[in-house]
Amino acid sequence: MTRRLGLNLLNTIQISKHQSAVQLSDFRCEWCLTTVSNSVSGFLCHHCETILRAPYPACSQCGELLNSAERRCQHCQQMPPAFDYTLAFLPYQAPVSYWLRQAKDRRRYEWLLRLGYWMARYPPAAINQVDAFAYVPSGWQKRLWRGFNPARIICEQLAAMHHKPIVHKALRRRGSTPQRGQQRQSRLLQARQQFASGQQALDGLHLLLIDDVLTTGATADATAALLKQQGASIVGVWALARTPPPGMPIPMPQHGCGLPESQA
Template sequence: MVNSAIQALGGALFPTRCCLCQWSCAGTLPLCDDCRAELVSNQQCCQQCAVPLATGAAVCGNCLSQPPHYDRVIAPWLYGEYLAYIIGRWKFHGDRALTPLLANLWHCGLPSSLPTVDLLVPVPLHWRRQWHRGYNQADLLATQLLNMYPWLMANRQLLRRRHATKAQAGMDAQQRSSNLSGAFTVSGGCDNLRVALIDDVLTTGATAGAAAGALKQAGAARVEIWCLARTPPPEKYYLE
């Protein structure tokens, strides 16, 4: 009772501010209901790569013709203007306090119950990039998911970046794939494990594909990508 009173007093004196509109909002997560309603869900999508589909098809043409190394992508949101701003603050501007909000958005956007996996593995940064940034955003998200789902396990050392890659902003899918060739190595056994790779945003899937390929070569039975958002492709790539 005393703790509740103290929390109520703290909320009155120091209300939580929405990270988008800056208005006060209920609870401890910095996103008001109106701004949350502006986020675009990604429910009608390819069951393998999570690219949004214009029809009710289960799998997109690209995954049918060239199946990726990963088995499934869970990306509950589309990478629109508002979510891009939140993720940008979190990823590039050191606003780590947004991690619980982003984990909550991932959880609330799940299309069904939490999938059964054996291991969470954050997609690693090269040590130089992590030293420059100060943290790995995928590791922050994985840690928060472990707090939310305490029965899950994680291995932060299983997957490593073998060499630094060029920044991929502005690259097309083929350039990204070439840039990531041989970038990941697996240091340990993962025979028959069901692995969930944790990342922030899936764009072309090149990073996810390279990491999943390394895990599959090391014996993983299934690799899923758990990320916050999927970048929509150019309009011409939508399945009609």
């Protein structure tokens, strides 16, 4: 408990330092390397922010990209997930995918603060109707190696900026089988086996489930079902990034980029 409180305090201090430093001095845009005096994100120029946040048609329930005028994808029409809606801030492709891999695979904690701060500046329209936040728990092996849970770091950033409580013990993770590279059905099966209810009193709450990357929605489906079993009436998903379906990349204009050539 003492260690957890210490980590929470450290996270809060680091988040506050990042927010305070955003507009203190000029910086170079992380994508085009242009010198910038201020911006919404604090690490990108306005032009790059606009390009990366270009709107795209997506399913209102799961956030998957659509190539039609329908509001919901075929998956959600035929087998609706347990969560009620999805808010995906960015598409999961370069350079966003590169920055998140830096955070998760190379323990570059500062990238979560940068991206989380930018995400927090664009809250959902119904944020005032949300009672509390929850987050997808990491497996203990990944927490041990990284030293943090990416979804929790982002959740704490969002909660601090929007003055929302966090439900910390509503979800438990029983396993940590890697899902990267797995197909949709395999992910669904694994997700149902890996998570368990925390037995919290969530009666009638409107919860916003925070995650870093939403791929098939299997994890969000399994965890949202557990939150509703504990009494939550509405569960939305607020993800930093959404993976495009296979073979359907989001068109991204060519742009000067500070990424290594292999990652751009």
